[in-house]
């Protein structure tokens with residue numbers, strides 16, 4: 214296991230760190246006989262730009278296909294923690310329809326957005342702006358989010374569950390009058406990303422089961438299939454203001470701070486850049502999604518508009534004992550004169566275990582160790598509420 218988790222090799226050429234990827238496909242105890250190839254990339258900014266590993270929808274649908282190699286290249290210990298799925302039928306129009314609604318939602322009158330807020334769930338349903346803390350501890354004013362469960366409007370009516378796990382067991386809040394199109398567009402895209410995500414999960418289980426014993430009920434696919442608390446997030450990044458550009462952390466994470474998603478698997482659309490709601494090419498090629506690799510290299514990651522990207526969350530890294538690795542990421546805002554007025558909209562689907570799913574944490578956990586009780590057992594809902602305490606104000 215140790216050598217399987219060995220780091221990828223990095224060397225420098227022309228001032229540009231080249232990430233060498235070590236493909237395998239079978240968790241191998243011996244890295245020495247692996248073939249080494251270099252991923253396609255360009256060096257348009259100080260940081261190299263890497264293309265995601267891709268899997269086509271038809272490959273993914275084939276349950277007899279062995280995609281272990283691609284799963285390892287994307288999600289394994291030497292991967293970036295991201296891969297993308299191409300040619301998903303119906304995806305492009307669902308993405309465009311929903312992303313166009315983000316600037317419209319953000320520009321609704323303040324009193325209308327206030328009615329879409331839900332403090333009880335710590336703003337994990339409906340509209341959320343300026344409620345999360347940045348790395349600096351200041352409120353995050355740079356992005357607005359709209360959260361909803363794309364599958365269930367009312368996951369439960371049990372009061373004790375809603376009290377215990379407010380961020381998952383609450384109900385959706387839709388802007389029925391102000392933006393009635395949002396509900397259909399959000400649910401349509403969210404459900405499609407979930408369906409494709411379940412296929413990705415099937416192949417992840419296949420890959421992990423080559424390296425460790427995975428109980429039938431405890432694989433990623435089954436955990437996600439029985440979950441009632443997947444959460445979609447429509448994100449709108451406000452145009453960067455020169456004044457708050459550098460003050461909150463470094464310019465790298467100027468739109469969204471460094472973090473790892475805490476759930477199981479996150480589906481992500483390619484961001485759409487607009488100015489006053491009209492789609493534009495991004496004027497700064499350095500703007501967008503960045504990832505920190507396993508050996509602390511920072512790379513810009515790109516994938517096509519018509520592809521759905523998937524990232525591994527912390528819970529999967531823990532439960533798969535590191536065979537699938539979560540990845541720290543952030544979003545960089547555009548810089549320069551031409552960046553004025555540039556907005557970015559995107560959608561993330563956080564696929565995660567059910568609130569009462571018991572997580573058996575391994576003895577040695579390298580993240581959030583302080584949250585895990587001595588018997589190593591916590592429900593996913595308990596684990597998440599503890600994590601939320603770090604990002605929002607503590608519950609009264």
Ligand SMILES: O=C(O)CCC(=O)C(=O)O
Pocket residue numbers: 446448469474481484502542544559561
């Ligand atoms: O905006 C993006 O591309 C990423 C958003 C993200 O990382 C998140 O919502 O967790």
Ligand SMILES: [Fe+2]
Pocket residue numbers: 472473474542
């Ligand atoms: Fe994220």
